[in-house]
Amino acid sequence: MVIAIGFEGSANKIGIGIIKDGVVLSNPRRTYITPPGEGFLPRDTAKHHRRVILTVLKEALEQSGVQPNDIDVVCYTKGPGMGAPLQCTAIVARTVAQIWNKPIIGVNHCIGHIEMGRLVTGAENPTVLYVSGGNTQVIAYSQRRYRIFGETIDIAVGNCLDRFARVVKLSNDPSPGYNIEKMARKGKKFLELPYTVKGMDVSFSGLLSFIEEKAASLIKSGDYTVEDLCFSLQETVFAMLIEITERAMAHCGSSEVLIVGGVGCNLRLQEMMSIMTSERKASLCATDDRYCIDNGAMIAQAGVLEFGTGATTPWEETTITQRFRTDEVFVSWRE
Structure with a gap:
C-alpha cells in the first residue's frame, strides 16, 4: 500500500x-x-x-x-x-x-x-494522442519506451488554438481552448484552411498565420463570423490529428486509442476520434477535465x-x- x-x-x-x-x-x-x-x-x-x-x-x-x-x-x-x-x-x-x-x-x-489516462480508462496498450498547449505527439509503447511515432514540427495544437483565441479576443477563463470549442458549436460556414500533414508529423504554424491574417477582414466583411472561424480551425486541426493517429494505429496493429492532455477534453475531438475508431472496430479511451x-x-x-x-x-x-x-x-x- x-x-x-x-x-x-x-x-x-x-x-x-x-x-x-x-x-x-x-x-x-x-x-x-x-x-x-x-x-x-x-x-x-x-x-x-x-x-x-x-x-x-x-x-x-x-x-x-x-x-x-x-x-x-x-x-x-x-x-x-x-x-x-x-x-x-x-x-x-x-x-x-x-x-x-x-x-x-x-x-x-x-x-x-x-499513466493517468491508462489508470482512469483501463486502457491496456493504446495508441496515445497527446494534445496540449505545449505538446502534440502520437505515441505507442514498445520495448520499455513510449515511442513517438509523429508530432508537431512547430507549435502544439493547444498553442495554435490559444493564439487564435487571442486574435478574436476570446476570454482565457476557464481556458481559451474551451471558449473556442463553445464558439465552434455555433459555426455553420466552413473556411478552407491549409492542411499540413507530413508523413506522421503535423504543422500548425502556416495554418495559424493564414487564419490570423484573414480573420479581421473576413469578420468585418460579414462573410464569416467568429463562430465560423472557430469551427473551421477546430475541424481542420482535429482532422490532421486523427489522420496521423489512424496511421499509427495501422502501423502498430492497435485496437485502442487513448487521448490525453488538455485539448483531449474537447468533445468534438473525442467525437471525431470515436467515428474513426468505430470504423476500425477499435475503442476510444478518453477522460474529462479532472484528469485531461x-x-x-x-x-x-x-x-x-x-x-x-x-x-x-x-x-x-x-x-x-x-x-x-x-x-x-x-x-x-x-x-
Whole structure:
C-alpha cells in the first residue's frame, strides 16, 4: 500500500494530488488566468504558483485525510514545461521531501498524462494522442519506451488554438481552448484552411498565420463570423490529428486509442476520434477535465509506478529539464 503526493506546475496550472494504490484521494489545483488577448509569461506564471502553492498543498492534505508521515514518496514534474513555473514547483517538492524525510522522484510530464489516462480508462496498450498547449505527439509503447511515432514540427495544437483565441479576443477563463470549442458549436460556414500533414508529423504554424491574417477582414466583411472561424480551425486541426493517429494505429496493429492532455477534453475531438475508431472496430479511451488538464494526481501516479520498481531520483538529479522528451524515459514498470 503506497501513498504518493505529486506536484505539477509546468505551465499555467499548479496542482497537487495524492494517490493511494491507484485511488485519487485529493487533486486540487489553481489556474493562472490572464486578460483576453494575452498569453501567460513564465515569470508571471511562476509568481502565481509561488503565491498559491502552499494553499493548494494544505487543501490536498486536508481533502485526502492523509498526514505527511503517511506519505511514502514525493513526486514532481521534472519537465517538459516552462522554466520558471517548473523551477518554483520543484523547489517546493524538494523542500517538502527534505522536511518530511521522504524519497523523491522526478516525473516526465507527458508520461504522467499517459499513466493517468491508462489508470482512469483501463486502457491496456493504446495508441496515445497527446494534445496540449505545449505538446502534440502520437505515441505507442514498445520495448520499455513510449515511442513517438509523429508530432508537431512547430507549435502544439493547444498553442495554435490559444493564439487564435487571442486574435478574436476570446476570454482565457476557464481556458481559451474551451471558449473556442463553445464558439465552434455555433459555426455553420466552413473556411478552407491549409492542411499540413507530413508523413506522421503535423504543422500548425502556416495554418495559424493564414487564419490570423484573414480573420479581421473576413469578420468585418460579414462573410464569416467568429463562430465560423472557430469551427473551421477546430475541424481542420482535429482532422490532421486523427489522420496521423489512424496511421499509427495501422502501423502498430492497435485496437485502442487513448487521448490525453488538455485539448483531449474537447468533445468534438473525442467525437471525431470515436467515428474513426468505430470504423476500425477499435475503442476510444478518453477522460474529462479532472484528469485531461494538468493535475498533481497524474504526477503521483507516474511516480508511484516508478517507485514500485525500487527507483528514486538522487538528490543531485532533482533538477528540471525544460525539454524532456517522452521517449527519453526508461519505462521500467511495464513489460
